[in-house]
Amino acid sequence: MPFLSHGSYRIRYELDGPADAPAYVLVNGLTQYAELWAAYRDALLARQFRVATFDLLGQGVSDKPALFINQDGHVAVLHRLISALGDGPVFLSGISFGGLIALRYAIEHGKRLSGLVPMSCFAELSPQLLLIGNALRTGLILGGTGYLQDLLLPMNLSDQWLKPLLNKLDGVKRQGWLVNDVYALQNLMESFLDFHPITSQLSSIAVPTMILNGEFDFLTPRSLHETLRVEIPDSALVIIPEAYHAFTLEKGALTADLLARFAEDVLAGRWKGNKAVLIAPGEPGGELSPFPAGYDHLRAIPVRRPSP
């Protein structure tokens, strides 16, 4: 199991695929761990990519600072990992908390990237997200990691995904519960306490950017992704149909296919963001379709956009 050094701390990472292939670096969400990207690793390796995954500082097998973690530390770790990949094309993707870290990396080190895919992401804390985040932290404190998982599972995954697992949810939660410690998760969550919005810096992200948002994402709804679409010049917003916040778990094959196609389009010079709003297909390999012209993609009912 290889480790990177970050000061006195060790960061566990995994790197697979040919050294001369374009690389995808995948950044975990708050309660995740690197193994959850296994299906992505396999799918992207089969599409001739190199894949790097890692546990954030405070997560999984990486070291867990006892008291303080800040977002700058995560960006520094990511920079160290990407620097170790050589000079080839690098595509960076992250989900939720990891998406925010990826955005910050793109703002600070965008020249090193060929493409960016923030997923279920945000650049600022809306009042809803702030209050939900505080409530989740209180849940962690009062009920432990298991209770936090109990809150997140129904919030972030669909009935279709949950229904066959209802009698074995303890098994679903167990690995995350084993590898993530209460104090470390709390430190990660508290790294948000001094969160400064990065909306005003998004326009400096010059790389092609595909923003992925689940149709029914309650935790980070469309409006938060809209901020990214409007501010990042070469971006497109892709809505994943019938998906929630954790669509990377629920629709892995589709999402991995979208990641691969995005990178292939960028490398072939075909990508044009145009700040478009698109709808992903239901299955891997299907066509993306434009959001119906004239309708407001921020609404959940078909409402026409006011004429300019």
Next chain:
Amino acid sequence: MSAFLGPLDADGRVPQHQQTRVAAFLISAHGALARQFALALPLRIEAAWQTELNAQFYRESEIVSLLQRATTWMPDIALGYMAASWETAWLPRPIALTGDRNLAPAVNLATLAHAVHAAIRPAALLPTEASPVDPFVLALRRVEFESGRLLQAQILFLKGPELVPFRDAISAALENRHHEVRRLWREMLASIGIDARE
């Protein structure tokens, strides 16, 4: 070496020699915390924060009492030597807090308590087949759950405004305590066939 307690018996119970060592370690650590909180607790509570000392003292005592009663003990001659090394490790350590020596005892107690509550996860040793109605299994789950709650007082204190000027020293002292407590826990587990490498 396994990552979990066992092999369990037919009723899903943890072997007695493992129960004995794990419980002895936890009683030593939480007992030390109970004693240190008892010493820090004034006869009459004058300040609001001292109510937390009272809570911590009784919760630690509850953990010790629970483990004493829920464990199926067996004779273990190695425990005398092991317990002596554990008890030595719980003693206060010098901490360099430039300009404010009065804070050192509280920081010492808080760093030890943080390390014990955060770094020791006895419920994570339980295999999925462990009996949900076995007292020892329930005790380990309760110790881990209560530790997560008790930890909050240490986090609030160690991250609090009073200690901001000493942040580097606090972090270093806490990391050292974590390292030491984890090492002792890992060594004890290795002695009963459990590989708890991180």
